[in-house]
Amino acid sequence: MFDRDFEWAELARFAEFDDPRATLGIVSGRRRQGKTFLLDALATATGGFMFTATETTEADALRLFGDALADHLGEPVPFRFESWNTAIARLMQIATNGPKVVVIDEFPFLVKASPSLPSIIQRELDPGAQHRNMPVRLLLCGSAIRFMGQLLSGGAPLRGRAGLELIVPTFDYRGAARFWGIDDPLTAFRTNAIVGGTPAYRREFTQGDTPAGPDDFDAWVVRAVLNPGRPLFREGRYLLAEEPALHEAGLYHAVLAAIADGNAGRGAIASCLERKSTDLAHPLAVLQDVGMITHERDAFRRNRSEYRIADPLIGFYHSIMRPNWGDLERPGRAATVWRRVRPTFRSKVLGPHFERICREWARWYADAETFGGYPDRVASGTVADPASKSTHEIDIAVFGRDGEREQLLAIGEAKSGEPVGLGHLERLRRIRELLLERGIASEQTRLALFGALGFTSDLLREAEADRGIQLVGLDRLYCGE
Known part of the structure; x- marks a missing residue:
């Protein structure tokens, strides 16, 4: 497992939650991010049950589910459920020795064939049904981000029922x-x-x-x-x-x-x-x-x-x-x-x-010393230049907060195909003057130059003499603050 400490900790907390009632968790994220790997590892580590749905008919999905559940429970004969009503009711009875993880992967495939399935699960999680349930830790997983997000939104049946809503990012x-x-x-x-x-x-x-x-x-x-x-x-x-x-x-x-x-x-x-x-x-x-x-x-x-x-x-x-x-x-x-x-x-x-990635670095990796304050918002933008009747594009605009007031900490330019030189610095100085006139920038607003291919020697000398100029190359983007 690589760099999924937060996701694993949240899944483990959910799995070990000490409550006699059944609980629900939602796991989503783009395809190929390792959701199934995480959930399979969780089910294996806890002795849980994992069912991976396929795109098929309701009858075939129920048959496959009944086969998998019987095999997990060691039943000699596969279950044959007539509907998801009986299948989910039986699923909620398998946690006989304390909390038990149950994973339904590719959940959107099941709902496509059986649109009432979220309502059936909601009914089993309602207080009136909890007296007959066991502490199942039910995790519904899917890669259809729009669909998974709607499971818990607005008037959706499962709204307010989940104790975990985990998005696995890239x-x-x-x-x-x-x-x-x-x-x-x-x-x-x-x-x-x-x-x-x-x-x-x-x-x-x-x-x-x-x-x-x-x-x-x-x-x-x-x-x-x-x-x-x-x-x-x-x-x-x-x-x-x-x-x-x-x-x-x-x-x-x-x-x-x-x-x-x-x-x-x-x-x-x-x-x-x-x-x-x-x-x-x-x-x-x-x-x-x-x-x-x-x-x-x-x-x-x-x-x-x-x-x-x-x-x-x-x-x-x-x-x-x-x-x-x-x-x-x-x-x-x-x-x-x-x-x-x-x-x-x-x-x-x-x-x-x-x-x-320069904007990502400015928002999440740069320290307060870099821009003279803690970055609170980073975006790109455009600034009109009436004198030249043109518009300047700003690749990186770094904002912080001074109490309730937002302040512009720095503006930056990013170049990936050429060394960054004094001409780029002068352009940023001109843009800062325009923003000063509009009351957006201040004399403390720093100038940041990002270069994938490095910086010219004259720019390096200029930056060495002026703390308000920040030079950020690939080494700093990948290894430094």
Whole structure:
């Protein structure tokens, strides 16, 4: 088990909860994050019962459930339940020697065939039914994030019944580097820009094939990602197909492609797809609900926001693979395609991903000394420059709090394709002047420059003499505060 101490501790607490009544827990998260691994380990460690559902009919699901439950209890004859009413009632009677873990994995598959199942479980958890139940610790697990989130929302039958609501996340960029065993920060960053922090991509999807260093990275992309004989090759497509909430796959793929191409606002996305902006409200909301995109408010303009792809592999698929799918499907063409698309990879994949991990570092890893205060909010933003009739984009805006008042601690620029120099510093100084005029910044607002390829010597000398300038390279992003 790797870097799941919090999740394991919460599951163990739930399993050991000393109460004579049955209790409910919900476990969710994107596919390939290790939910089943965690729950199987919990069931094994506690002698619990785990049933993994499949996409089938109600009658077949009941048969499979009855077989699995009888086998777990050592019954000589399989149970044959006529309905989930009798199946769940029997399930609630198996904790004969104290609290017992019961896991139903892929729960959305069961509900798809039996929509009344949440109501049946709710009835068994109601106070009126608890007198006949035993201390079952029932865990419902699923990867359909939108569906699992709705189990406990609003007027849903299970609302207010759960004692655990655990979301198993992807590893962040630092955790992913440790999990992949990549010590070189540049290689770790480039790898993370493609596969993100999904644990399954490290072993099940690449059989342990990792880039040995910067010199092996291009070869690794060709042999492990763009290779039509490897599972990662089609994963970007399958991720959408596996989401039950996404009914029009073509439309959702088109929206993701538009965002990956740099169209961040709803109007820009609509223009790219030649649709009305209002037509995209629903697909954008669904993509956000299932965790494939984020919707982030501009740091300085409340009426402006941007959509970004949340899963790096989806962004890589739509920026690099989808436009070249015909060539990539033909064995032996991957190396040629990769040489051709590397400039696109640097601009549309590495650049936005570097900005993203810089914001993550500023929010979660930078200490109070870095920005002269504790970061409370980090975002990107735009600032109008009336004198030049232009708009400046800010990659990182770091906010803290002075009592009840929010203050701008720092503004930053992130560059992944070139060394950062004095020109970038002067641009930040100009933006700070504009924010000073608007009363948003102060003289103490620091200037942060993030560089994946390092910094010029004149900028290093300037920063050494001015504490208000912070330089953050890959070594600091991956190892320091």
